[in-house]
Structure formats: C-alpha cells, structure tokens
Amino acid sequence: MLDVQGLQTIYLAGGRDPIPAVRGIDLHIKSGSATALVGESGCGKSTAALSIMRLIRRPLGDIVGGSIRLDDTELLSLSQSAMRNVLLNEIGYVPQDPTVALDPLYSVRSQIADVCPPASKLERDERMVALLERLGVIDARKRLKSYPHEFSGGMRQRVAIAIALAKDPALLIADEPTTALDVTTQLGILRLLDEMRRERDLTMLFVTHDLAVARLVCQEVAVMYGGIVVETGPIGTIMDRPLHPYSRALLDADSGNAEPQSRLRAIPGQPPSLTAMPAGCPFAPRCPLAEPACSDAVPAVEVHGAVKVRCIKAGQS
Amino acid sequence: MNATTTAARTEVVLEARSVTKVYQAPGGGTVHALDDVDVVVRRRRTLGLVGESGSGKTTLTRMLLALERPTRGDVVFEGTPLAGMSPTELRGYRHGVAAVFQNPYSSLNPRMRIWDAITEQAAIEKSADRKARRGRAMELLELVGLGVTAADRYPHQLSGGQRQRIAIARAISSEPEVIVLDEPLSALDVSVSAQIVNLLLDLQDRLGVTYVFVGHDLRLVRHLCHEVAVMYRGRIVEQGPAVEVLDGPSHHYTDALVTASSLESLADTDDADTKAVPPDGSAGCHYRFRCSARDDQCDTVTPPQAIVDDRLLRCHHPLRVVGRPAPAA
Numbered sequence: 001m002l003d004v005q006g007l008q009t010i011y012l013a014g015g016r017d018p019i020p021a022v023r024g025i026d027l028h029i030k031s032g033s034a035t036a037l038v039g040e041s042g043c044g045k046s047t048a049a050l051s052i053m054r055l056i057r058r059p060l061g062d063i064v065g066g067s068i069r070l071d072d073t074e075l076l077s078l079s080q081s082a083m084r085n086v087l088l089n090e091i092g093y094v095p096q097d098p099t100v101a102l103d104p105l106y107s108v109r110s111q112i113a114d115v116c117p118p119a120s121k122l123e124r125d126e127r128m129v130a131l132l133e134r135l136g137v138i139d140a141r142k143r144l145k146s147y148p149h150e151f152s153g154g155m156r157q158r159v160a161i162a163i164a165l166a167k168d169p170a171l172l173i174a175d176e177p178t179t180a181l182d183v184t185t186q187l188g189i190l191r192l193l194d195e196m197r198r199e200r201d202l203t204m205l206f207v208t209h210d211l212a213v214a215r216l217v218c219q220e221v222a223v224m225y226g227g228i229v230v231e232t233g234p235i236g237t238i239m240d241r242p243l244h245p246y247s248r249a250l251l252d253a254d255s256g257n258a259e260p261q262s263r264l265r266a267i268p269g270q271p272p273s274l275t276a277m278p279a280g281c282p283f284a285p286r287c288p289l290a291e292p293a294c295s296d297a298v299p300a301v302e303v304h305g306a307v308k309v310r311c312i313k314a315g316q317s
Numbered sequence: 318m319n320a321t322t323t324a325a326r327t328e329v330v331l332e333a334r335s336v337t338k339v340y341q342a343p344g345g346g347t348v349h350a351l352d353d354v355d356v357v358v359r360r361r362r363t364l365g366l367v368g369e370s371g372s373g374k375t376t377l378t379r380m381l382l383a384l385e386r387p388t389r390g391d392v393v394f395e396g397t398p399l400a401g402m403s404p405t406e407l408r409g410y411r412h413g414v415a416a417v418f419q420n421p422y423s424s425l426n427p428r429m430r431i432w433d434a435i436t437e438q439a440a441i442e443k444s445a446d447r448k449a450r451r452g453r454a455m456e457l458l459e460l461v462g463l464g465v466t467a468a469d470r471y472p473h474q475l476s477g478g479q480r481q482r483i484a485i486a487r488a489i490s491s492e493p494e495v496i497v498l499d500e501p502l503s504a505l506d507v508s509v510s511a512q513i514v515n516l517l518l519d520l521q522d523r524l525g526v527t528y529v530f531v532g533h534d535l536r537l538v539r540h541l542c543h544e545v546a547v548m549y550r551g552r553i554v555e556q557g558p559a560v561e562v563l564d565g566p567s568h569h570y571t572d573a574l575v576t577a578s579s580l581e582s583l584a585d586t587d588d589a590d591t592k593a594v595p596p597d598g599s600a601g602c603h604y605r606f607r608c609s610a611r612d613d614q615c616d617t618v619t620p621p622q623a624i625v626d627d628r629l630l631r632c633h634h635p636l637r638v639v640g641r642p643a644p645a646a
Binding site: 041153184211254265 | 369534
C-alpha cells in the first residue's frame, strides 16, 4: 500500500527562487493494485515518482512537504541509511530506457544477484533462471552470462524488470517502461507486469503519457498537469467520461477516432513553464472553458462519485 | 476531377524494385535485411512502413535515401535508376530527398543557432549569402508554425515538439520531393504529437511534398498514410490502402499488429506469441513460427507476392481474399 498526501517537491537552481515541480499531490494505491500517473512532459509525473523514492535531494532539489507512507513506514521520516534499505529491499524501479538501469561492464547474472536476497550461489542462480524464464527470456540459463549489449531492446527491458522484481519488492514504480518498444513487444511487457502484480500482490505506480496503454495495466489513474493532480479515479470511468477539461483534451487529441487525413484536435499552446506557473488553475491559459474565476486560486478537490477533480467547471462542455 | 489530373496526382515518384540487401553477420553468415522488396511511393501521398524492430523498415529507408546501395535490385527516382546515376546526379538526388528522425535533439548541432542549423545546406553549398539564408530561415520558421523569435535560440532552449518542428523546417529547406519520416512522433506527448501531425498534413497540402512515414503506432499510420506496407523480417508481407489494410488485414502478422494496438483489455490476448524466426535465407514464410495457420507448405515454400488491384500479399493462407469486394447483387 502506498499513501502519498500533499507531496511537494522543489528544484533548486543556483541562488534563484526554488522552482515548484510537484505542488501538493495525493495518491493512494492499494496492495495488488496499479495506478497510472498520466500527463505531458514537464507536468511533474517523473519528479513525483522520483520523490516517492526520495531521489530528489539537495543540492538538486528537495521534498518540502507532505507524507509518503509505504505500508506502515513513513518514508519521509527515515534516516538516509534506512531509506537506502527501503530502496534496496522494498521498491523496484523500471526506467523508460533499460540501458540506464543496466551496467554495460557486468553480466546480467551479477547485476540481478546484487539485489537478490542472501542465499547460496546455486540457489540464487536457480531463482534468477526461474525469474528470467517467467519473464519470457528464452535460454535463460545461458543468457545469465550475457552482457546488456547482447540483448535486444525488449529483452533488455525484461532484464531491467527482473532486477526490479528479484528483491520481491512491495512497490514497483515503472516510468514509461514500454514507450521505446514496438507494439507486440510492448504487449508482452504489459502482460508480464500485470501478471506480476496479481501474483505478488504488488503495489504498482505506472508513469506514462499514453492513456490507452495505462488502461491495459491500471485500475486507477491520476492525471497530472502543472504539478498538481487535476483528476483521479477509476481509469475506465475517467476515459469514458472525463470531468476535467484537460483529461478530455488528452483523449480528444488521440488519432484513434478521427477521420483519416483530418486535422487532429491538438491542445493549443504549451504546458506552463515551472518557473512561470499561472496563479489558479494551471490549465486555464489553454482551457476552452476558462473564465476569470479560474485564475483566482488552484481549484479545490470536488468529489463526483469515485472521481476526484480539481475544476470549478467539472463535467461541463 | 478528370483523368489527367488523377494520373498526375498519383504519379510514381520513388520506387524500390526487387531490392535485396544482405549484410555480413559478425562471425560469419549473412543477414537478409531486405529480401526482394518492391515498393512504390506516389507523389503528394504518404506511404507508411510498419513492422517491429528487425523488420527492415529502417534499412529500406536507407536505400531510398541513397545512404546505402542495395545488394540486388534498384531504387528508381522519377524513372531514373540510382545505380545508373553519375556522382553529380546522385548529389542532385540527395537534394530531392530529406529525412526527419525520432530524436530531433541528436540531429541538431547544440552549438548552432536555429536559423543557422535549418539553412546549413545552403551554407555548405555556398548557394546563398548570410543575409539570404537568414531571410529563408524566417520563412521556414513561419511555415512550421514557430515564431521568428526561435531563430536566434539554441536547440536546448526549445521543447521536444519545437525541436521536431525545427527538424521538419530543415528537411523542407531544400524543397525536397520526398521526406522520409523515421518515427518522428514516437518521442512526443499525445497533444504535441497531434500538433506535429497537423503540421505534416498542412505542409503536404501547401508544398505538395511526398512522405515515407516509418512508425509503430498503427492509429497514427492509419490517420496519416494513404498507403501502408507491412514488413516482417526483410519482406513486405502486405501492402495497400492504409485504411483498407488496417481495418481488414489479410496477413496474419498484420492482424497480430492491429490486435496488439487496439486492445482495450489484456484479458483479450493469449500468451502464444514467440519471437522465433527461421534461419536467414531459408525458404518458407518468415512468420510461420508465430502463425496460427501454419502448415507444411508454409515451412517449405516462400509465399509468392499476390497482387490484386492495389493490394499486395505474401501468404499461403490469407485471412480474407484481397481485392475489390464482390459487386452487390
């Protein structure tokens, strides 16, 4: 179970004012359940994921508020070394580009072994082979001796997932794990993550910009924009009937339902810069429904059934 | 529209004729990256190339861009085979084609201002002075929907979508006939990707440019492309009008791709898909180990290209018969 309340993260740039990147977000993910964190680049989704692992640290930045509870542990009150232990034993991380998770100088065996719980060499090898086979790596026993460059992109991502899962974590954070892969490989990886979540009762946070992909592996979604969660709830409900104009715009920009060769409904303008965040609703400058009141303050959370939304015109079109 | 304009509009501008490319594999052996590929690119149209990594789509674009020579077969531009061109003619040809790649950041010199980068070709050829180049740069920036204020910036000062616009501006700077777009949208967010799709459609209308679009998002291919060629292990397995092929695939591989990209739930999939491939250069269908319709014929006989009207298919057991639907009774 992951419970994030009011998380605030800033970046520090020299002597200038701190830059707010995550401005108070709440996330609640039950054990055995997956939540998608969705939004455009610069919305703060990756910063939020890194903050949960307490990887945003001075002098780069700092977590300045809120609470992050993983099962019964408050991560923000842990000492550095206790947090290292949590990262080592409790949290698995799969990055977008598996080459950054893998060290080119070490064989796959030694990289997975690094995070395996203590056991005899033989026992550990057996566990690694079983895990890799489970992840669809053909000839797993032989491939243990291979180096990262000897794998294809899809296989490398499987190895990165094996490293994330070998420690039997409570929480798995995957940051765009399939964006660089072709559709059939993507499907294999998604199926794998989904099975692992069920089998091991994993709590999963899935960071992506693609709602269609998120729908395949997640039960809940949190849509982020300008450092805040603008809408959150069951993913099917939100994709079928988005209440926030930004969620709706994201779904409308998709080419899936458009007439071929027609112009797509792109969202005009650019996401706000972190250094010049508008007062009030961050989406207001691009929003077709915006009115002067939208710029007064960040809209409060409104509850519509299972969905929570921050918009004073929620559900209007 | 009368017959003449229709013919002119669909005139073939670029063509691959029986192109085969064989690479020597490290440690001996060969890799047939392309195996007898025929493909036709029509003027002012967009041809989509789809297939997973290793299918040969990037190798094919390298042949079309004259970056490499085919082992057998030839690329033909406006009726002239590239193999027969003199070095001067070939240089002229390379002006007639341009490319935009997936990651615009890696194709832009970080120390060059934007206006300089998008008119670099004119600078190298000394075909225009500094002032003329700057003027041209402003025109190009306007065309791709960036203000002239972008001219004096450096690549790192721009967002991913803006950089992709710069890459497109640079591609159109030499007024090419054909632009190869190699996964130009894969690194972009949904909303930015929609903006670039609209830009590509606008430029095709205004400049009459022809696109070869390499992509793995079938929804985007269906939206942007007039024709699509589906590649698997060096062969084109199915080709035809994009909407027709993707809405009613005949080849089992096309069908697998379409299914994978239109899923709404993982429960609708099965686990049988392996990536096993037959040895390089052997006879038979390359896709057979992954195919549910496999029989002895698929193991021993390479499926011939069946061409019906504007559709091409290489399969012994197609999911549906290609070609025109039977006239209504």
